Amino acid sequence: MxxxxxxxxxxxxxxxxxxxxxxxxxxxxxxxxxxxxxxxxxxxxxxxxxxxxxxxxxxxxxxxxxxxxxxxxxxxxxxxxxxxxxxxxAGAPHQHALCVRCGRVENVEAEVPKVIGEGLEEWQIGEAEVVFKGLCPDCLRTAGD
CATH class of the missing domain: 1.10.10.10 (Winged helix-like DNA-binding domain superfamily/Winged helix DNA-binding domain)
Structure with a gap:
């Protein structure tokens, strides 16, 4: 790739x-x-x-x-x-943060947990994605308005 x-x-x-x-x-x-x-x-x-x-x-x-x-x-x-x-x-593997108000997306460098959930013991997992959802700084500033 x-x-x-x-x-x-x-x-x-x-x-x-x-x-x-x-x-x-x-x-x-x-x-x-x-x-x-x-x-x-x-x-x-x-x-x-x-x-x-x-x-x-x-x-x-x-x-x-x-x-x-x-x-x-x-x-x-x-x-x-x-x-x-x-x-x-495309670049190095990374995760994302998503603002649930405005839709802004930012890259996040974070390790994806290697723990496999119950019921996946027989799966061969190729990749995982973690998305952090919340409010971006701009939406936080206007949240009180």
């Missing part, structure tokens, strides 16, 4: 596309650079950011690019209950 490093340089992004066998196109390059800049973004935000540099780009085209990025391991998807999914550049 390909992993895009922290580098957001144009040449590094071009090389990552080539490494996973994707043709380098202007739209792919821009969308991957938007993701490489960091954060968790929805399709509309990704489209708007890439469109600023490209001039025209449809959400459908971004969905298609994201599908290819997910299949090749360049991007990761985080599903938020009741809200659109957000995407990020």
């Amino acid at each position: 390909a992993v895009v490093e922290e580098s957001t340089g144009r040449e590094a992004v071009i090389q990552r596309l080539r490494d996973v066998g994707l043709r380098v196109t202007g739209p792919r390059l821009e969308v991957l650079q938007v993701l490489a800049a960091g954060g968790h973004m929805g399709v509309e935000a990704i489209t708007a950011a890439a469109r600023e540099r490209l001039g025209t780009l449809t959400s459908q085209a971004v969905y298609e690019m994201l599908r290819h990025f997910l299949e090749t391991g360049l991007a990761a998807r985080f599903d938020r209950p009741g809200l659109p999914a957000v995407f990020e550049i």
Whole structure:
């Protein structure tokens, strides 16, 4: 599985596309650079950011690019209950914190417990995900309003 490093340089992004066998196109390059800049973004935000540099780009085209990025391991998807999914550049394994009010997502470095629950003794667990749910700092500040 390909992993895009922290580098957001144009040449590094071009090389990552080539490494996973994707043709380098202007739209792919821009969308991957938007993701490489960091954060968790929805399709509309990704489209708007890439469109600023490209001039025209449809959400459908971004969905298609994201599908290819997910299949090749360049991007990761985080599903938020009741809200659109957000995407990020693939990297080292990590967990997430989710604000239950505004939907903000942040990366968290935390160890996933290795304890296997009752009834899973015969399972071969490949991975686990822990999501910390609560209020982000912005929502905490406005909670008293």
